[in-house]
Amino acid sequence: MKDTTADGVALTVSGDAHPRGYLEEKGFWSWVYTLDHKRIGLLYLYTTLFFFLLGGIFALLIRIKLLYPGQQIFSDHMYNVLFTLHGSVMIFLFIIPAIPSGLGNFFIPLLIGARDVAFPRINLASYWVFVAGILVILASLVRPMDTGWTFYTPYSAKTAADVTLLSFGIFLVGMSSILTGLNFLVTIHKLRAPGMTWHRFPLFIWGMYATSIIQVVATPVVGITFLLLAMERLFGVGFFDPAKGGDPVLFQHFFWFYSHPVVYVMILPAMGIISEVIPVFSRKPIFGYRAIAYSSLAIAFIGFLVWGHHMFVSGMSKTANIIFSFLTFFVAVPTAIKVFNWIATMYKGSITFESPMLYALTFIFLFTFGGLTGMFLGALATNVHAHDTYFVVAHFHYTMMGGTMMGLLAGLHYWWPKMTGRMLSEKLARAGWLLTFIGFNVTFLTQFFLGYGGMPRRWAEYPAQFQPLNIVSTAGSWILAAGILIMFVNFIRGLYTGEPAPASPWKGLTLEWQVPSPPPTENFEEIPHITNWPYGYTKRKTDGYE
Amino acid sequence: MGTSEPKAVSGANPGEHAAHASPAVTYEAAKLGIWTFIATEVLLFGGLFTTYIVFRTKFPHMFHADYVHLNRVLGAVNTVVLICSSLTVALGIAAIRKGKQGMLRLCLVLTILLAAGFLVIKYFEWTEKFAHGLYPGTDVFFSLYFMMTGLHGLHVLAGMLVLGAVLVLAGQGRFSESYHTPVEISGLYWHFVDLVWIYLFPLFYLIG
Numbered sequence: 001m002k003d004t005t006a007d008g009v010a011l012t013v014s015g016d017a018h019p020r021g022y023l024e025e026k027g028f029w030s031w032v033y034t035l036d037h038k039r040i041g042l043l044y045l046y047t048t049l050f051f052f053l054l055g056g057i058f059a060l061l062i063r064i065k066l067l068y069p070g071q072q073i074f075s076d077h078m079y080n081v082l083f084t085l086h087g088s089v090m091i092f093l094f095i096i097p098a099i100p101s102g103l104g105n106f107f108i109p110l111l112i113g114a115r116d117v118a119f120p121r122i123n124l125a126s127y128w129v130f131v132a133g134i135l136v137i138l139a140s141l142v143r144p145m146d147t148g149w150t151f152y153t154p155y156s157a158k159t160a161a162d163v164t165l166l167s168f169g170i171f172l173v174g175m176s177s178i179l180t181g182l183n184f185l186v187t188i189h190k191l192r193a194p195g196m197t198w199h200r201f202p203l204f205i206w207g208m209y210a211t212s213i214i215q216v217v218a219t220p221v222v223g224i225t226f227l228l229l230a231m232e233r234l235f236g237v238g239f240f241d242p243a244k245g246g247d248p249v250l251f252q253h254f255f256w257f258y259s260h261p262v263v264y265v266m267i268l269p270a271m272g273i274i275s276e277v278i279p280v281f282s283r284k285p286i287f288g289y290r291a292i293a294y295s296s297l298a299i300a301f302i303g304f305l306v307w308g309h310h311m312f313v314s315g316m317s318k319t320a321n322i323i324f325s326f327l328t329f330f331v332a333v334p335t336a337i338k339v340f341n342w343i344a345t346m347y348k349g350s351i352t353f354e355s356p357m358l359y360a361l362t363f364i365f366l367f368t369f370g371g372l373t374g375m376f377l378g379a380l381a382t383n384v385h386a387h388d389t390y391f392v393v394a395h396f397h398y399t400m401m402g403g404t405m406m407g408l409l410a411g412l413h414y415w416w417p418k419m420t421g422r423m424l425s426e427k428l429a430r431a432g433w434l435l436t437f438i439g440f441n442v443t444f445l446t447q448f449f450l451g452y453g454g455m456p457r458r459w460a461e462y463p464a465q466f467q468p469l470n471i472v473s474t475a476g477s478w479i480l481a482a483g484i485l486i487m488f489v490n491f492i493r494g495l496y497t498g499e500p501a502p503a504s505p506w507k508g509l510t511l512e513w514q515v516p517s518p519p520p521t522e523n524f525e526e527i528p529h530i531t532n533w534p535y536g537y538t539k540r541k542t543d544g545y546e
Numbered sequence: 547m548g549t550s551e552p553k554a555v556s557g558a559n560p561g562e563h564a565a566h567a568s569p570a571v572t573y574e575a576a577k578l579g580i581w582t583f584i585a586t587e588v589l590l591f592g593g594l595f596t597t598y599i600v601f602r603t604k605f606p607h608m609f610h611a612d613y614v615h616l617n618r619v620l621g622a623v624n625t626v627v628l629i630c631s632s633l634t635v636a637l638g639i640a641a642i643r644k645g646k647q648g649m650l651r652l653c654l655v656l657t658i659l660l661a662a663g664f665l666v667i668k669y670f671e672w673t674e675k676f677a678h679g680l681y682p683g684t685d686v687f688f689s690l691y692f693m694m695t696g697l698h699g700l701h702v703l704a705g706m707l708v709l710g711a712v713l714v715l716a717g718q719g720r721f722s723e724s725y726h727t728p729v730e731i732s733g734l735y736w737h738f739v740d741l742v743w744i745y746l747f748p749l750f751y752l753i754g
């Protein structure tokens with residue numbers, strides 16, 4: 001029943017006039033002061049995508065350096081700086097905020113039938129706090145950090161790099177993340193359209209809800225950790241300094257208490273996107289709605305209890321190691337539940353392979369691969385062997401880039417017409433996907449072999465026997481870069497010359513497809529009344545679509 | 547259960563671009579928001595409390611030897627000052643619930659003065675420590691002391707700014723029996739700031 005209204009809106013509104021919706025108002029200040037969640041979402045998205053490209057350039061430079069085993073091209077110090085910048089930029093400025101603050105901001109109110117988030121002004125403030133954090137982080141580049149993105153003490157307390165300034169920058173970025181999470185929590189609790197009960201809203205909302213909980217609970221802890229690190233450098237506070245009775249392992253505990261759960265801040269929203277895309281392109285109701293919804297909460301909860309798996313060789317007690325190892329295996333259960341439910345959703349569906357679906361399937365494939373290799377690292381015996389090798393690098397690139405990044409790309413291709421009011425070129429999108437997929441696997445699959453063969457991560461120079469596979473990996477990074485280049489050409493082309501998008505190009509049933517593309521400033525002319533879940537897809541033939 | 551409030555959204559002012567026109571929803575959202583925010587603050591301080599526990603277990607003797615340097619009288623006075631400020635802020639909320647604007651303003655002024663008094667006393671305590679050559683880098687005990695009371699002091703300062711802003715609004719007569727959400731929200735935050743001190747005082751000044 002909702003579908004008919006969706007098509008009705010599409011026909012009447014996005015005809016030849018092609019209204020600009022929330023993008024109508026022009027000018028610099030209309031963006032700086034905007035309280036519209038959609039505009040703030042776009043600001044976040046553009047900012048984070050910019051830093052994705054920047055972090056990508058650092059990655060390419062790292063790969064170029066690793067073409068040779070010895071000290072070529074960059075000095076060893078420069079290499080340290082490069083991999084630190086790559087990790088920090090990608091994690092703090094791209095992959096943590098991209099989906100929640102970008103797509104989440106844009107689509108949470110739309111998907112729950114609200115006009116905006118609960119606190120629009122806090123939302124805008126969170127963006128500018130984020131920008132302030134970025135500026136402080138950039139200021140620290142005068143003496144660029146060389147600690148790796150994990151900032152382990154005691155080195156980070158002693159290095160000449162400007163870790164103090166950087167700590168404040170990350171503190172600000174974290175504050176922005178907390179404000180966003182808080183806003184979403186309240187929005188999801190209080191602003192749902194009438195009739196939209198907890199089991200009627202889209203699974204992306206469930207993913208974002210679990211994400212927000214983690215952001216609110218974990219981020220303050222890393223905030224205080226970075227404050228303590230800054231105090232250590234400024235005033236000689238000695239909590240992490242063994243010379244003063246402090247304990248460097250305490251820093252690791254604090255750091256990973258945040259930084260493990262935060263991988264679920266990265267992955268849960270991506271899983272939410274996959275849960276939206278799969279049923280739309282399979283034309284089948286989602287299988288196991290409640291299982292997928294609750295597994296998000298389970299992941300958020302168990303995710304808080306596994307941080308020790310980063311520290312198996314840091315000198316924790318044997319008991320602690322065993323408990324953390326067990327819990328790490330345990331967190332795989334809710335993740336597997338999701339994967340099985342997605343596959344069950346596709347089973348006997350009439351699947352089409354438009355670009356969002358291609359990325360969604362890539363997510364399932366690569367993330368499963370990344371998750372299974374996590375078993376090698378979660379098991380105590382194999383961990384000792386693989387710890388701090390390229391195996392770890394390959395593992396988290398499969399989960400983070402193969403997982404979160406592919407989820408983000410699925411979401412971008414899926415929602416691009418809604419956000420911009422213009423279609424992407426499907427041809428370019430598929431070309432970009434193919435090169436990205438091939439390039440990604442060539443780059444990172446080889447790194448599993450390198451790591452299992454014993455190549456340490458973060459070493460500027462490596463034994464010559466590893467050179468051939470490193471050359472393959474570097475070649476892969478160029479294919480990957482070509483894929484991403486095509487993708488961004490497509491994005492920019494789509495912004496200016498893309499065909500006007502209908503309200504519902506993919507015939508989705510969630511609420512955002514029932515308003516014009518791009519949506520009007522107030523989202524809904526009238527707040528919809530919800531009577532059912534949004535996954536009532538039927539197969540194409542009976543549906544009469546094709 | 548959450549379905550009844552949002553109905554008010556569509557009913558109130560359809561077409562107006564506001565997140566939620568209904569005051570009832572605004573109030574509930576603000577309440578949930580401030581409680582969530584307080585939860586994040588608890589976790590921020592939680593990191594420091596954890597550090598305290600770790601090092602107290604590791605160096606019980608150091609804690610014994612160092613806590614005698616703290617000024618118990620000033621600490622106790624400050625505790626009373628903050629408890630009084632919690633009382634005045636609570637009285638202010640009770641007053642505006644009955645629509646008493648003047649009483650609200652008086653209570654807010656008193657609260658801000660008490661908060662300032664707390665910071666002044668804290669200032670004298672800290673300078674006394676510095677005079678005796680006790681700094682944040684002296685040992686783990688004083689690292690903890692300065693970090694925790696310092697972070698708490700920053701929160702007192704932030705609370706003064708928030709209450710000051712509410713006082714300005716109260717001066718403009720923005721609040722009434724029916725609308726006083728910012729007063730309640732800032733009051734809750736202030737109670738939290740006091741509560742942190744209620745934990746800090748015994749941890750540093752009383753148990754050696």
Ligand SMILES: [Cu+2]
Nearest residue numbers: 260307309310
């Ligand atoms: Cu982890």
